[in-house]
Amino acid sequence: MRGITVTGIPEAITKCISDNQRFVLLTHIHPDGDALGSMFGLADVLESLGKEVFCFVEEPVSQLYAFLPGASRASCDLDALHDFARQVQDKTAVIALDSGDDNRLGKYKDELLAITSLMVIDHHKSHKEYGVCRWVEPSRSSTGEMVYELAMALGVEISYSCAFHLYVAICTDTGSFRFDSTHPRTFEIAAKLLEAGVNPAEISCKIYDNYSVVRLKLLQLVLATLTLYAADQIACIHVTPDMFVASGAAAQDIEGFIDYPRSLQTVKVAVFIKEVQPGNISVSLRAKGECDVAEIAKMFNGGGHRNAAGFRFADKNLAEVRTEVLSVLSQDLGVQLDKTVG
Structure with a gap:
């Protein structure tokens, strides 16, 4: 049976979450369903732990993904991001999701990297090393799948909002479970997200039957x-x-x-x-x-x-x-x- 290669969640990632109170979440430019779904899903996980979260995007969320519950929280305001990070600077961490290269962080890359030490969660085969700690598993179907595993490691109960975001992440990056990256664990996680209240038909309609x-x-x-x-x-x-x-x-x-x-x-x-x-x-x-x-x-x-x-x-x-x-x-x-x- 085709499986996945699990390298394990680095202790530095879980320690980072434990030690910090505020988190700036980033993803790549022109974000797709996995980029946004994993970012908003991780925001849900962190907030369930009592953390404060700022989701930064270089440009407004595409209308294609405006249906995501977290879309309204995404901010393009770099000044607001700096204000957020400065309030508790020694307790603020930055996590980049689904970006295989720091250049994919966009035109504000240098400013974003200068905020504080950067953690990376990604599944791209061609990942170029950046950040002080990297959790990279190319055999994973999506970064959303990795966020689910992180939530489990942290003992977090998956909320409906989190399940919605992570299902969109997995569904879009696997081509609705058609691509080679889809493996048994992908379906196991998808089933757990359905148990949390996700309606696959509703999400498929929002993704594929919502064009202009x-x-x-x-x-x-x-x-x-x-x-x-x-x-x-x-x-x-x-x-x-x-x-x-x-x-x-x-x-x-x-x-x-x-x-x-x-x-x-x-x-x-x-x-x-x-x-x-x-x-x-x-x-x-x-x-x-x-x-x-x-x-x-x-x-x-x-x-x-x-x-x-x-x-x-x-x-x-x-x-x-x-x-x-x-x-x-x-x-x-x-x-x-x-x-x-x-």
């Missing part, structure tokens, strides 16, 4: 760019600034778009090239089978998981990025890069 018309218009434009290469084994889509203008959609609306090319029967790797702002390009990769896109992402100073990874460019145009990425992918798959459809 402008998102659908943008999806139509993006799917029109679909091109298949290498005997239909590589699928590529892209989005450009003019598409956002034409559709009226926002950057947050592109989440999940890459699942469409990935779902094609013959596709082994899906590529989504995103130019949200002119000249600022990011690339998402999703894989099926043996291709390890985390290793591909490393070649471009990015990272992620075996089947889901990404990276950024600041000095190339979209056509150059596409050519370079497709060339590397074709070499990795050992196939000729011939365009077959598109």
Whole structure:
């Protein structure tokens, strides 16, 4: 039976929680369901222990995740964060969740790291070491799963709010329990969250049946760019600034778009090239089978998981990025890069 590799919760993490009264929680930029769910879930855990918590995000929570009970508590106010931390500075700790690289903490990274010693809880395979203490388990399905284990180690009874947050974290990062990272323990934890009152149908509806018309218009434009290469084994889509203008959609609306090319029967790797702002390009990769896109992402100073990874460019145009990425992918798959459809 496929299982997980448990390295155990570092004593420094539990001691940090025991010794401190105030906690600043951080996650990566453009946070997804696991990032937000694990952050708000840990906030619930800490508050149940009588701790005070400040959840900091670089930008407002996406409308896609506005349904999360903790969404209203997320703050983009850096001054308020500093005021919170200064009040009991010797009893304040910072914990970063689901961020495999300190650069993913965003434009305020240096200020955030300077507040006090940083603890890290993460499950990314390509994790780059940062912080004074790290609890990293790449075999875990999600950071939300790790927060559940931490709650159990601390003797915390899972509240409905916490269960809701952690279920969203696990559900979104496993693709609703479809991805290879899903293991028996994932289902065991999900069952415990249901026992705490979570309604899977309700959450699935909020995640997957809550999109706007402008998102659908943008999806139509993006799917029109679909091109298949290498005997239909590589699928590529892209989005450009003019598409956002034409559709009226926002950057947050592109989440999940890459699942469409990935779902094609013959596709082994899906590529989504995103130019949200002119000249600022990011690339998402999703894989099926043996291709390890985390290793591909490393070649471009990015990272992620075996089947889901990404990276950024600041000095190339979209056509150059596409050519370079497709060339590397074709070499990795050992196939000729011939365009077959598109």
